[in-house]
Amino acid sequence: MMTYDVCVIGSGPAGGTAAKELCEGGAKVIMLEAGQQVDPPYLSHKWPYELPYRGLRDEKQALFYPKDISKVIYDSSPRVDVDRVRVLGGRSLHWNAVTLRYAPQDFEEWSMRGVEEDWPIGYEELAPYYDRVEKLIGVCGRNDHLAILPGGNHYLPPIPWRASEHVLARATKSLGIPLISVRKAVLTVPYDNRSPCHYCGHCMDGCDVSAIFTTPDCMLPKARATGNFTLRQNAIAREILVDREGRARAVSFVDRITKKEEEVSARVIVVCCATVESARLLLNSRSPRHPNGLGNSNGVIGRYLHGHHLTIVQTYLEELKGTPPINQDGATDHVYIPRYNHLFGKPDYTGGWGIQVNYASYMFPFQAHHLHGYGAAFKTQVRKMQPGFLQMGAFGKTLSTPGNSVSVDLNQVDQYGIPVPVVRYQFVENDVAMWKAQTQSLLEICSKMKGSVYPDFGTGPSGFASHEVGTVRMGKNPKTSALDSNCRSHEVANLFVTDGSCFTTSSEKNPTLTIMALSVRAADYIKKQRKLGQL
Amino acid sequence: MERRTALKIVALSALAPVGITGPAGTTLEGTAWTPGSYRLRFFNEQEIELLDNLMEMIIPADDHSPGARAAQVSLFADLMVATSDNHLKEVWRSGLQLMRHEASRSSLQAALARSAVNEGNPKNDLERFYGHLKEMTINGYYTSAIGIHHDLQYQGNTYLQRFPGTSEP
Numbered sequence: 258m259m260t261y262d263v264c265v266i267g268s269g270p271a272g273g274t275a276a277k278e279l280c281e282g283g284a285k286v287i288m289l290e291a292g293q294q295v296d297p298p299y300l301s302h303k304w305p306y307e308l309p310y311r312g313l314r315d316e317k318q319a320l321f322y323p324k325d326i327s328k329v330i331y332d333s334s335p336r337v338d339v340d341r342v343r344v345l346g347g348r349s350l351h352w353n354a355v356t357l358r359y360a361p362q363d364f365e366e367w368s369m370r371g372v373e374e375d376w377p378i379g380y381e382e383l384a385p386y387y388d389r390v391e392k393l394i395g396v397c398g399r400n401d402h403l404a405i406l407p408g409g410n411h412y413l414p415p416i417p418w419r420a421s422e423h424v425l426a427r428a429t430k431s432l433g434i435p436l437i438s439v440r441k442a443v444l445t446v447p448y449d450n451r452s453p454c455h456y457c458g459h460c461m462d463g464c465d466v467s468a469i470f471t472t473p474d475c476m477l478p479k480a481r482a483t484g485n486f487t488l489r490q491n492a493i494a495r496e497i498l499v500d501r502e503g504r505a506r507a508v509s510f511v512d513r514i515t516k517k518e519e520e521v522s523a524r525v526i527v528v529c530c531a532t533v534e535s536a537r538l539l540l541n542s543r544s545p546r547h548p549n550g551l552g553n554s555n556g557v558i559g560r561y562l563h564g565h566h567l568t569i570v571q572t573y574l575e576e577l578k579g580t581p582p583i584n585q586d587g588a589t590d591h592v593y594i595p596r597y598n599h600l601f602g603k604p605d606y607t608g609g610w611g612i613q614v615n616y617a618s619y620m621f622p623f624q625a626h627h628l629h630g631y632g633a634a635f636k637t638q639v640r641k642m643q644p645g646f647l648q649m650g651a652f653g654k655t656l657s658t659p660g661n662s663v664s665v666d667l668n669q670v671d672q673y674g675i676p677v678p679v680v681r682y683q684f685v686e687n688d689v690a691m692w693k694a695q696t697q698s699l700l701e702i703c704s705k706m707k708g709s710v711y712p713d714f715g716t717g718p719s720g721f722a723s724h725e726v727g728t729v730r731m732g733k734n735p736k737t738s739a740l741d742s743n744c745r746s747h748e749v750a751n752l753f754v755t756d757g758s759c760f761t762t763s764s765e766k767n768p769t770l771t772i773m774a775l776s777v778r779a780a781d782y783i784k785k786q787r788k789l790g791q792l
Numbered sequence: 793m794e795r796r797t798a799l800k801i802v803a804l805s806a807l808a809p810v811g812i813t814g815p816a817g818t819t820l821e822g823t824a825w826t827p828g829s830y831r832l833r834f835f836n837e838q839e840i841e842l843l844d845n846l847m848e849m850i851i852p853a854d855d856h857s858p859g860a861r862a863a864q865v866s867l868f869a870d871l872m873v874a875t876s877d878n879h880l881k882e883v884w885r886s887g888l889q890l891m892r893h894e895a896s897r898s899s900l901q902a903a904l905a906r907s908a909v910n911e912g913n914p915k916n917d918l919e920r921f922y923g924h925l926k927e928m929t930i931n932g933y934y935t936s937a938i939g940i941h942h943d944l945q946y947q948g949n950t951y952l953q954r955f956p957g958t959s960e961p
Contacts, residue, residue, distance in 0.1 A: 302949060305935035310872065313931060417957020424961065455951040576961055586948035587955050620946055625930040629911045631850040631904070636943070639934075640856070643944055 261287045261487070263783065264508050264523035266494050266538070268292075269347025271756035272529030273472025273480075274390070274773045278780035279527075280485040284787065287521055288480075289492040289510055291530075292343035294473065295320050295350070299463030305620075317462040320344065321351045325513060327671030329533070333682040336719030339533045339663075345490060348531065348723070348769070349471040353460050353589055353616055354442040356396045356470075356770045358387050358407045363764035372607050372687075373657050376761040377733045377742035378778075380407065386774035394470040394773070395448040398440030406437075406595040406611075406766070414445045416454075416591045421647040422614060424574050428705035429594060433601075439593040439614075442470035442770075449475070458586030458618050468588075489521070495675055496542045497526055497752070503546035505752045511673045525751045525783055525792050528729075529776070532562070532758040536663040536728035537678045539754075552746035557739045559664050561657040562682060562728050563763055564721025566692055568610075568651045568714055570699045573624055575707035577645035585644075589616045594649075596765050598694065606690040608654035611765045612699075617648045627711045645708060651695045654765045655688045655720060657727050684718050692718040724768055726760035744779040751792055755779045830867050833874035834881065839888050840866050842900075846891065849904050850929045857943035865932035872928065887921030894918060 262284035265276045272288060280286050299320065305311040315322075321344045329339060344350050361380035366373040384407070392411045399415055400408025415438035418426075422436075429436045443460065444453045454468040467474040480486040492510040498520070500506045507522040528535050536559045542551035550558055594612035598604055617623075623646070625639045661683065665676040684692075696714045703710045732738020735747040744759050746752040755776040757768050786792040832840065847860035847869075860866075873884045894903035907922035914920040933939040940946045 304937070304940065304949065306937050306940075310875070311868070311931070311935035313872075313935070417955055420958035420961045423958070427960075454955075455953075456955040457950065457952075458948055580961075582945040582947050583958075584947035584950065584952065586950075619948055620940060622934055622944060625934060626927065629908075631908065631926060633852055633854050636851050636854065636859075637856075640944060 258520070258522055260522040260524065261285050262523065262787070263287075263525045263527060264289065264521055265527045265529060266508060267347060267529035267531065267534075267756065268345050268472055268477070268488075269342075269529060269531060269756065270349050270472060270769050271531075271772050271776045272527070273346065273349065273476035274776040275527050275529060275755055275780050276486065277476040277480045278777055279783060280480040280483040282780065282784035282787075283485065284784070285485050285487075286480065287487040287489060287523065289494055289508060289521065290345050290347075290488065290490050291493045291513070292321075292323065292345055292347075293490045294345040295463070297463065297465040299465060301459035301462035301465060302457060318351060320463070325672060327675065327677045330666060330669065330677060330679040333680055334684050335717070336715060337680070337682045337721070339680055339721065339725050340723040341531065341533055345488075346471045346473040350463060350473070351461055352469075352723075352769065353613070354469050355590060355593065355613060355767045356391070356394075356398075356440050356442045357593075357611070357766040358409070359383070359764050359766055359771050360405050360407055362405075363762070363766070366607070366762050370607050373762045374732060374734075374737065377731050377738075382742075383771070383774050383778065386777045387770065389777055390770060390773045394442045394475055395444050395451070396440055396442050397445045398438050401435070401437045401595075403435065403437075403595055405599065408440075412440065413448060415439075416443075416445060416588050418591050419585050419587065419615065420577055421574055421585075421645065422592045424576065424706055425592070425614065425647060425649075425702075428702055431705050432702065434594060434597045434702070436592055436594050439590045441588070441590060443588050444468045451475070454588045456584075456587050458589055458620075460589045492519075493673055493675070494530070494538050495673070497528075497538065497551050498542075499544050499546055499551065499749070503544075503749065505551070505749055511675075513673070516673075525753065525787075527779070527783075528752070528754045529756045531756050532564075532725040532728050533663050533678050533680070535754055535756055535758040537665055537676075539729060540663075540665045541676055547748075552739055552748040552752055554748060555736055555739075557730065557737060559662045559728050560659045561730050562661045562663050562680065562725060563655045563657045564725035564727075565652040565763070565765070566655055566684070566688060566718035566720045567722040568653065568692065568695050568699060568718075570649050570703060570713065571623055571711045572645075572647045572649070572703050572706060573642040573709045574645035574647055578708075579641040580644045582644060585619045585646075587615075590614055598698070604691075604694060606687045606694065607656065608687070608691055609765050610651040610653035610691070610695045613650045613652065615648055616650060619643075619646060624709065624711065627709075642709065647706075647708075649699060649702070650722075651699055652722055652724070652765055652767070653688075653691055653695050653718070654763055655718070656685055657730070657762050658685055663728050682720070684720075688718050724757070724763070726757040726763050726768055729754045729758040730761050731759050732761055743782040744775055745782070753779050753783065830864075830870075832867075832870050834884075835866070835870050835873070839885075840870065842888055842892060843869060845900055846904060846925060847929045847932075849901065850926055851933045858938050860929055860933050863933050863936035863938040865929055865936065868932035868936070869928045872931075883921065883924060886917070887924060890918045890921060
């Protein structure tokens, strides 16, 4: 049986990036992906009446969520949900592409605020990798020179704003809150042999022209071009196997088509299955040398699950009411409100939130579900309000705490006989305090614009907006972390984890750019170690 | 809107149970909304007639666009309820009975008005059913070709060379 230099498990932003970098560095890489390739045209441009159930049962996105994804057992606060795609490209097939750098302070929660832990690396160490990734994938926007949201030097032209975003900018300006052009991995000009955005507003449903960054379109072709890349689709990793010294030697997987059990051997294993599945895989990889799971003698793996809580408000602006319908779809988000609560004194909680704007389609009149009454007047009001649609979603930081976790239930297995994940999660006092401040702030912004406001706040925070992180975290202290600053296991020298699970703490920023920067950095480290004969 | 376009839109709103093909190698379960005849799966003809009348009162035809009846929202409701759990099926069956009973005491218009009295804070089964009925009507109408193209005159879901943006209003 061939032994590969590296086995990358997972093909999302972390795995795709790591595989491309390692192949270009001369390593023979095999990638295992539990899902399979889905080629364009996707269902993104289908009209609702062309779909079963008119899209109301997520038919467009069902391509990314096949039915054999295992169940999750929840023992959690209400409105907590973890997200697991199963498709070649992983999350990059189904994302809005908001691409933000962490700020220096986001790596130093303990030093600066006395909470959580510091990362084992800082912004300055990661900045060159942010630069590389932004240049590689193509990010529109601009460097706004904000300390809370550092920028790079390689941006494609920003996307022009909608009328509602100009109105919002007036409101935020009156409150001293910054509003900037969004930075997202969407092409506004031709780039890297990819076509620019055609502004259909379906970023989350699959992009037919590769204007949005995906690993199958942007990373895997580069990996293949090296001649060093092997892709194995429909390969569900069951367990990482170890040798007598406890080093990773192979990955045991089941082929979801043939149902056959197989193994692939590699000198280095890079786990990129995303926060829930990476923890699950490592916890399911038990052996006499690693009875608590691979690299988990300190019991940290699976702990510190956290992510974003999301608060949404929809507004229908009075000054746009009754204006002629125009095409406002665009590329979903065009502007972004960076974190601002730190500008107004020290709050009685830690952390902050950023606000994504207009990331929903303009096709469906959501206000119809809020307006009372029926009949001709109701119908007319729905129609006249529609041009004034403005949606805001505040993505807030949650604290990482050891009691919030992903574990596995050895008594419950999925259809492939693999123990299923169990999510235990409770929001802590700080999360709730910040959620309250977040909701009040959203309403204050809305109060500066004339219109009908429909908050969707619920009775408390909800998570994780597909941004879960933290279950296999990096750290300076091997007793309280699973990985070192290079995303390498403290205990298993040839095991790396580079997806969101490796985050020590989260900020209010969307995590994908940081995931990719960490993957490039880890790949560089692996390449160096290979040259030195250490891996 | 040209009459020919309007007729095409009406036709697109008709239903037929056919499979829909997704991207290469994939198929979706369910029913595509394509021209043709639709066979009822849950409601009977009398219930569909009642639904048509109620839904048309919620979103009626007017000078601007056709209403829920023309958009065949009742048939959309039939598909959605037929593929729901038993509890929801019972809600719809008994809800229509309640509405019919209420209408027998006065009129269907009065029954609908009575059911909507406490919208947002329903006190009884009839008022709770109004919530289901209105939600289904909204979902069905504004995802139909008539709702999207004719009523809202939605301009998107197309290919643009560039996004022009909008100057400050």
